[in-house]
Structure formats: structure tokens, C-alpha cells
Amino acid sequence: MNIKLILGAVGLVFSVNSHASLLDLVGDGYVTYGDFNSYSLPIAEINIQSSPGQISELVVVATGANGLPVNTNFSGMDNAYSTPTGVSGSNFFSTGTSTDPGQVSVFSGDQGATWDTSLSALQTYLNDEEMVFLFNNNNLNGGNLQSLAAWMQVTVTNALGADIGTFDFTNNAGAYALVSEGGGGTFTGDPTAYTSDGSGPLIGDNTGTDYVLSGGPICIDTDTSPPTPVSCKLADGTPNPIADEGPINHNLGADNAAYAVVAPELNMLLGGLFDSAFNLDDYTMSIDLHLGCNAGFGSANEEICTGAISGFGKNINNGYEQLFIATATLDPNTQVPEPGTLLLLASVLLLLKYHKQIVRLHIKH
Secondary structure (H helix, E strand, C coil): CCHHHHHHHHCCCEECCCCCCCEECCCCCCEEEECEEEEECCCCCCCCECCCCCCCCCEEEEECCCCCCCCCCCCCEECCEECCECCCCCCEEECCCCCCCCECCCCCCCCCCCEEEEHHHHHHHHCCCEEEEEEECCCCCCHHHCCEEEEEEEEEECCCCCEEEEEEECCCCEECCCHHHCECCEECCCHHHCCCCCCCCCCCECCEECCEEECCCEEEECCCCCCEEECCECCCCCECCCCCEEEECCCCCCCECCEEEECHHHHHHHHHHHCCCCCHHHCEEEEEEEEECCCCCCCCCCHHHHCCCCCCCCCCCCECCEEEEEEEECCCCCEECCHHHHHHHHHHHHHHHHHHHHHHHHHHC
8 A cells, every 4th residue: 555645535735844954956947757856956056066075974875985984874774885886897786686785783674675774863864854865977978978777766664564655766667868858757747646656667668668867968948947958959950049058967977966856755754754753763764776777678788778879878887876865955835745644644554554464363363
């Protein structure tokens, strides 16, 4: 049973509360991929430096750095996964196929195929602010080599291990292309319109896949507010007259984050749980992350992975991609369910799960 299915029936929406934070995204445009809104930091003219020393006090989910302190997180959560480093590394990374990182200390809910944190540890870190994921795109520069494929699923489970919310960063079976070229994202879309079924990503092909294209150069029309992503060239190859700026590079390297990614409904669910009386040591947030060209597409040297003809590759071809967690101030006009509503539904799911376990025990006896 998915909490978001209930939300669709309830249909209650309220405004997000803003908080002082590291990153101010109010008024900036975004592209919606499933449950997540993805903000371009270079288009927003926000510079988030992310060398190991600069993110040492943040929560790092995955990194190419093996040294301390960048991959030592807080008690109650995993340390960082190690992503491929250097051009000789793997062209694909996933939490499910990589070595599960250690922890400062053992905590309830830790799984072997995902990055995990107890909600009590996450609550302490966020300190009443909105959670945002920041991502480095560190591929080789030059044509089709800059872009890579990405997919992420975040799941929140209760003290009984029941799923009370699953949220996907997904291309939603759309074309593997930039949003300005007909890709699967929607500019300033509605993340509440998408509901995860909890399954893994559709691999598909360039005409339809759940893997999002990360790292491509974008042109923008600055006559709109916020600026709108547009094609840099017309079909005949001539410059697009409404493309006022660009192409704007998103392959910014290891030391500068390219994207800020926010799931409004996930933040609302967390906010409701943080305000509850539940023992959050026993509640868990888990992240399943995929980067690069999944072997289901083909081998690293095949066109579907290199993008030599299509123009948009999927391979990790340089290494040191990073995903880390910070906090953000969000647009107060973003519409998502009220925290109290999510908390009520989470409580109902908890009781249902408990009731089902009692019924099973009764049947066995």
C-alpha cells in the first residue's frame, strides 16, 4: 500500500513552509522528473563548491573520494558509497551492486543494497530545514561525452519495516533527451501527479526509459520568468532566435554541483514524522541510486551507451560523481500535501501493518 495512492484520493494541498538554509531556490525554474524537481544551479547562477573539504560537514551519499572526512557521516546513517574514480573505472554505478558502506555505529533499518539513515539522525542534521540533494556531473567534456544517465528511488519505512512512502527521480518512460529536446522531464511540472509503484527503473532505450539525462548543455529564453529551456538550434541547424543565452554547461566537474534536486512530498512526509511522537530511531530513509549506462542498455562501447550518434551518452567516463544532502529554502507557492495529512496517513499505515501481523499470528495459532 503506497501513501501516495491515498493522497491522490484525498486531494488536499497546502503550501510549503520556508526555512533559512544553505541554498535559496525561491523563484528559480526547475524540471520535474517523477516525484522530484531538478534545479539547474548554473542557470540559477548558484555556485555550490563541493570539494571534499567544502562538503565535509554535509551528509554525503556517494563520492569518488575515499579519504576522510568527506565520506564519514553521522551516527545513525551510512557513510558514503564509493563511486567509480578515473577513466579506467566502471561505466555504471548503483548502490545495489556496490559494496555497502560502513557506519559510525550500527543502527536499526540499515540495508545492504541502499544508502540508509535513521530518521532521528536525519532530523538532527536537517534541523527543521527542507532537504535537498546536490549532484556533481563529472564526465569528460566534448560533445556526447558530457551526459550520463541517472535514476534514484527514495523510500521511507516505519518501525515494522513497512513502506510508508516511495519517491522516484525518473524520466518516467520518456525519451532520453534534454527537456528542451523533448526529454521525459516537464518544465515547472507537478510532482504530485506522479505515483511510484515501488519498482526498479525501466531500462528501455532512447525512445523510452526511466533514466534521466544528466549533464547536457542547455539554452534558455530569458524573456520568461523563470527562464525557459529551449533548443539552441532550429531543425535546419540555424540558431534558435528565442535562445537568448547558452548553451549553458552542466558538466561542471568534481568541485562544483550542477543540480539541486528536491522531492516536495518526501519533505512533507519527513516533516510530519519529525513532528510526531514516534521513536524515529526505528524509522529509515533509504536511497537506491543508479548512475551511468546500465548493462541492460548494452556494453560501454555500444552507441546506446556512448551516444556517438544520438549525441547524448549514458556512460560514467571520468568518475568522481557525487551525491550529497544539504538544506534549501523553497518557493512558498509550491503545492504539496499538508504535513499533518501525511502524518495521519503514515499512522494509519502503521496501524494497518500492525493489524495484519496480529491477524497472521492468530491464523497460525
